Amino acid sequence: MRASNLYAPTLRNTPAEAEIASHQLMYRAGMIRKTAGGMYTFLPLAWRTIRKIEQIIREEMDAAGGQEIMMPILQPAEFWQESGRWGAYGDEMMRIKDRHGRDFCLGPTHEEMITALVRDEVRSYKELPLMLYQIQDKFRDERRPRFGLMRSREFIMKDLYSFDKDVEGMNESYKKMYDAYTNIFTRMGLEFRPVEADNGAIGGGHSHEFTVLADAGESNIAVCTKCDYAASDEKAELKPVEAPAEDELPLEKVSTPGTNTIEALCDFLKVPADKTIKAVAYQTDKDELVLAFIRGDHDVNEVKVINQIEGALDLRMAEEEAIRAAGGCPGFMGPIGIKKDTHVLVDATVMNMHNAVTGANEVDVHYKNVNPQRDFDKDAIIVTDLRMVKEGDPCPHCGAPLKMTRGIEAGQVFTLGTKYSKAMGATFLDENGKEQPLVMGCYGIGVGRTMAAAIEQNNDDQGIVWPRAIAPFEVVVVAVNAKKEEQLTYAEGIYDECRKAGLDVLLDDRKERAGVKFKDCDLIGYPVRVTIGPKAVDEDIIEVKVRKTGEVYNFTRADYLEKVQ
Ligand code: ATP
Ligand code: MG
Numbered sequence: 001m002r003a004s005n006l007y008a009p010t011l012r013n014t015p016a017e018a019e020i021a022s023h024q025l026m027y028r029a030g031m032i033r034k035t036a037g038g039m040y041t042f043l044p045l046a047w048r049t050i051r052k053i054e055q056i057i058r059e060e061m062d063a064a065g066g067q068e069i070m071m072p073i074l075q076p077a078e079f080w081q082e083s084g085r086w087g088a089y090g091d092e093m094m095r096i097k098d099r100h101g102r103d104f105c106l107g108p109t110h111e112e113m114i115t116a117l118v119r120d121e122v123r124s125y126k127e128l129p130l131m132l133y134q135i136q137d138k139f140r141d142e143r144r145p146r147f148g149l150m151r152s153r154e155f156i157m158k159d160l161y162s163f164d165k166d167v168e169g170m171n172e173s174y175k176k177m178y179d180a181y182t183n184i185f186t187r188m189g190l191e192f193r194p195v196e197a198d199n200g201a202i203g204g205g206h207s208h209e210f211t212v213l214a215d216a217g218e219s220n221i222a223v224c225t226k227c228d229y230a231a232s233d234e235k236a237e238l239k240p241v242e243a244p245a246e247d248e249l250p251l252e253k254v255s256t257p258g259t260n261t262i263e264a265l266c267d268f269l270k271v272p273a274d275k276t277i278k279a280v281a282y283q284t285d286k287d288e289l290v291l292a293f294i295r296g297d298h299d300v301n302e303v304k305v306i307n308q309i310e311g312a313l314d315l316r317m318a319e320e321e322a323i324r325a326a327g328g329c330p331g332f333m334g335p336i337g338i339k340k341d342t343h344v345l346v347d348a349t350v351m352n353m354h355n356a357v358t359g360a361n362e363v364d365v366h367y368k369n370v371n372p373q374r375d376f377d378k379d380a381i382i383v384t385d386l387r388m389v390k391e392g393d394p395c396p397h398c399g400a401p402l403k404m405t406r407g408i409e410a411g412q413v414f415t416l417g418t419k420y421s422k423a424m425g426a427t428f429l430d431e432n433g434k435e436q437p438l439v440m441g442c443y444g445i446g447v448g449r450t451m452a453a454a455i456e457q458n459n460d461d462q463g464i465v466w467p468r469a470i471a472p473f474e475v476v477v478v479a480v481n482a483k484k485e486e487q488l489t490y491a492e493g494i495y496d497e498c499r500k501a502g503l504d505v506l507l508d509d510r511k512e513r514a515g516v517k518f519k520d521c522d523l524i525g526y527p528v529r530v531t532i533g534p535k536a537v538d539e540d541i542i543e544v545k546v547r548k549t550g551e552v553y554n555f556t557r558a559d560y561l562e563k564v565q
């Protein structure tokens, strides 16, 4: 490829809306352009990196026994109604109707669709285990799409689903995927940790998030300074805290008109929505019980209609969900309780309970100064041992101090068990001819987010510093003055040699000033730059610059290739 033909419109300035390095640099390096909120076009350089990431993923998925397929993006509502997630998925699901008024969604994930596929195909244990995957665009109408490819509304995901005959099989598949993910992120040259993660509403069993370490990350993780223990702060084993002091304040009933939205509730409490309120459960006008929770110092990022989760109209589940949610709130220290038929607001700074607020079984009314032990009946669930892990806490495995760090969730692996197979009737006949539900797992990697994470982790004030395995080009050969015939010809010769040596190489043959070209090279971040100027033509001196270290080496035509490879 010649730079004179490459569509990579680099910019000197950063667009105002780009808040983090990866977003800014991808823009400036001419890799992506915004189409609409949370939607991006990948220009050639970005697409090359995406294809390399996908290729590494494919190789590792195939090596672990995965087989690539491609399912439709458009999914009929019926599958989701069967699993009970049509309602539960909430506003994050992009829903559309066809001309006959039938409901569809643009797939945010594919558990339902693949379960529907496999239930019609797999008959016998002899066909198991089975691992199917695809690499495809997913759609999630994120409440706050931001940070460019990091949280977009249309994004590329690799999603693999495993089907086994029993739990042992599922655990083996999980292990294979865990190992494959470890290989993938290692091959990409990223510093990452598989962290024990909460698997949320997706089902029982275990889960790990593959987290790329970077300050811009949205995940707080606790990493042991000695052993390899790492866990998201939502999951890190919590030590019980002492029961809060007896609360003397009287329960106070207050009118809270129109507080059935999180914004209104936060407003009522006079707290910024992103700092203090961590979990909110409330009943809507339509009598749905809704749980919303806020993680870290971010905006509300998950809202669930609880009484539609798994089709359960059971408030008990709602209570459990709320507690799980509260447990997933950094800084949350206090007990919460939810009583049947209440709307509940939990103020997460409840070191003491003075701030706790709960609903009052009346629209637009809350109780202040709630003390769960005192004010809830015995049906209420009260949690007193929630505490988020913090810097210096002992590692639950080896006792060494934990370090808190930030990371980007680039992938996640889950065991699903029989949640979907039971709901959707996906069964097989076991060795005894008995019908059994398939035992499943699911495994996702965000391809675009991984690219962004790689940049977050590898950049300097000049631009991107690509890990070689996923750089858009490994090597750039720069003809310093391409208007000079002898330099251009020489550079073309070098370019051909590099190609013949199997390198992924770009020839910068643009008739631009050398300074402009060098700046672009640093901004785009090619790992190796070979400079062909008058010294090469006249003195047989070929300069090789390593982007990462900035080191410059002088070689001769006879031996430069050794360094470049
Ligand atoms: P998050 O916690 O950041 O919202 P998630 O847990 O909802 O992500 P999963 O359902 O586990 O995401 O999807 C698998 C992978 O898809 C994630 O690990 C992430 O890399 C990627 N991903 C999820 N949502 C987005 C998004 N909006 N934009 C880009 N990538 C995403
Ligand atoms: Mg999400």
Ligand code: MG
Binding pocket: 409
């Ligand atoms: Mg997540």
Ligand code: MG
Binding pocket: 409, 411, 412
């Ligand atoms: Mg996830």
